[in-house]
Amino acid sequence: MNNNIETDVVGGPVRHVPVMLNEVLSCLQPASGKLNGLNIVDGTFGAGGYSSAIVGSGANVLAIDRDPNAIRDGASLVAELAGKLSLVQGKFGSLDVLAQNNSFIEVDGVVLDIGVSSMQLDEAERGFSFQKDGPLDMRMGQSGVSAADVVNTMQQQDLTRVIGILGEERKASAVSRAIVREREKISFSTTLQLASLIEKTLGRRATDRIHPATRTFQALRIFVNQELEQLGKALFAAERLLKAGGRLVVVTFHSLEDRLVKLFFKDRCGAQEGSRHLPLVKHKDATFVIRGKGLLKASKEEAEINPRARSAKLRWGERNDNPPAKMDMSIFGLPNLVSLNALPVKGE
Ligand SMILES: C[S@@+](CC[C@H](N)C(=O)[O-])C[C@H]1O[C@@H](n2cnc3c(N)ncnc32)[C@H](O)[C@@H]1O
Numbered sequence: 001m002n003n004n005i006e007t008d009v010v011g012g013p014v015r016h017v018p019v020m021l022n023e024v025l026s027c028l029q030p031a032s033g034k035l036n037g038l039n040i041v042d043g044t045f046g047a048g049g050y051s052s053a054i055v056g057s058g059a060n061v062l063a064i065d066r067d068p069n070a071i072r073d074g075a076s077l078v079a080e081l082a083g084k085l086s087l088v089q090g091k092f093g094s095l096d097v098l099a100q101n102n103s104f105i106e107v108d109g110v111v112l113d114i115g116v117s118s119m120q121l122d123e124a125e126r127g128f129s130f131q132k133d134g135p136l137d138m139r140m141g142q143s144g145v146s147a148a149d150v151v152n153t154m155q156q157q158d159l160t161r162v163i164g165i166l167g168e169e170r171k172a173s174a175v176s177r178a179i180v181r182e183r184e185k186i187s188f189s190t191t192l193q194l195a196s197l198i199e200k201t202l203g204r205r206a207t208d209r210i211h212p213a214t215r216t217f218q219a220l221r222i223f224v225n226q227e228l229e230q231l232g233k234a235l236f237a238a239e240r241l242l243k244a245g246g247r248l249v250v251v252t253f254h255s256l257e258d259r260l261v262k263l264f265f266k267d268r269c270g271a272q273e274g275s276r277h278l279p280l281v282k283h284k285d286a287t288f289v290i291r292g293k294g295l296l297k298a299s300k301e302e303a304e305i306n307p308r309a310r311s312a313k314l315r316w317g318e319r320n321d322n323p324p325a326k327m328d329m330s331i332f333g334l335p336n337l338v339s340l341n342a343l344p345v346k347g348e
Contacts, residue, residue: 016118018049019309020251023296025057027249027316028109035059038108041099041241043092043234045070046117048077048085054111055084062104063087064095066141067120091141093233096241110238111249114231114257116140116221118308128221130195130213136188138217138224147220149345151188156180158338165335166228166256167219174201175216191217222256228334231257235264236327239287244321248288253311260332261315265294267331269317287325288317 018024029035036058042051045063047070054061063085065071071089078087090098092112099107120140121128127137127147136148154162156176164172178201179188188194195213202212222228238248252258270286294316298309 016047016049017306017308018047018053019113019253019306019312020296020298020302020314021049021053023298023314024050024111024113024249024251025053027296027314028054028059028111028247030108030245030247035109039104039106040109040111041095041104041107041238042111043095044111044113045074045087046113047119048074050111050113051085051087052077052081055081059084059109060104061085062099062102064090064092064098066091067117068142069119070117073119091230092237093230094237095234096237099241106243107241107246108243109247109249110242111251112231112234112238113251114227115253124191127191128217130191130198130211130217133190133192136191136194138221140225145224145340145343145345147194147224148188149343150220150224151179151194152183153343153345154338161335162223162337163216163219165219165337166222167215167217168256169215169219171202218254223337223340226340228256228260228332229329231260232264232329232332232334233327235261236324239268239319240324242319244319246319247316248319249314249316251312251314253308253313258313258315261313262295263332265290265315265317268325285322285325287320287322289320290317 025035028040030038035054038059040054040059040061042054042061042063045051045065048063051061051063061084063074066089068089071087074087078085086102086104088098088102095110099105116128120126124132124134127134136146136151138147151159159176159179160172163169163175169175175198178197182188182197195211198213198216199211204212242248250261252261265288268286268288269290296314298312303310
């Protein structure tokens with residue numbers, strides 16, 4: 001199997017270029033150095049870039065994706081890799097349950113590649129992009145509360161918090177005020193309707209590096225898909241699922257997500273702050289160990305070819321033989337935002 005990042009992994013033109021693939025493969029490898037015969041869970045199948053390369057290295061893969069389109073489009077790869085790749089629809093926050101339900105036990109590795117795929121971003125009708133007109137949707141799982149539902153029904157002060165915290169938008173109040181005024185006249189239904197309102201509200205200078213709607217769209221996407229909660233749950237699920245010596249490898253593209261992974265490993269490795277001059281102390285309750293460099297970034301060469309790789313951060317750890325520790329989402333200090341289920345629209 002060719003691990004080149006430009007490999008066409010699903011038999012058509014390249015759709016999603018897997019990021020840091022070679023690093024992912026080497027971090028998944030146990031101390032013995034081979035993936036051959038191991039059981040790996042790929043929690044974010046996407047276009048199957050990781051899954052296909054992991055199977056190509058000799059492992060069996062259970063792949064998960066919440067997006068029905070990813071499952072539909074992955075069927076040909078499943079047929080091609082007969083018996084080595086299974087693909088199920090579901091959320092990675094329950095990856096341990098999904099693995100057990102699919103009789104995938106003795107798991108040696110879990111990999112997560114957080115965020116949206118190029119296919120999701122590029123398809124206007126999915127509503128993730130402010131550059132293409134489409135329904136204001138953004139639901140990876142294609143059910144439940146959409147981005148349009150959020151902007152049409154959320155209280156202004158809640159909207160300000162969502163946009164300010166999840167989008168890190170400094171002018172969140174101005175954006176939410178404009179949204180609430182606009183929806184009194186007409187409901188939001190399309191991406192460009194929202195993007196142009198934000199552009200009109202915040203203005204745009206020729207020197208601006210990003211479109212003024214970037215942060216608000218990011219906030220809505222993270223909120224609609226409950227991405228931070230899902231990531232937190234997935235880390236605990238991987239802790240429960242992995243056998244001793246198994247590897248957890250997580251690639252993130254945003255500081256909000258990377259922070260969660262960092263806090264998780266800090267907590268699970270026994271939070272050894274200490275000084276670099278002190279010997280490493282083995283914490284009795286630790287469930288993971290970091291071997292070597294726990295944080296990797298994409299190579300210069302990859303970042304040049306694939307702009308998505310520039311912001312990628314890979315963190316990984318190795319499961320030890322202690323029982324899983326208590327699942328405590330408070331270690332992440334997640335922002336206290338209004339619940340998706342509290343909106344006056346039907347949830348997932
Ligand atoms: C960045 S893409 C993965 C690309 C993949 N590594 C590849 O090489 O083709 C992320 C994928 O994860 C899926 N995803 C995001 N959140 C999820 C969740 N909570 N549960 C399951 N799948 C999720 C998305 O639908 C998307 O297909």
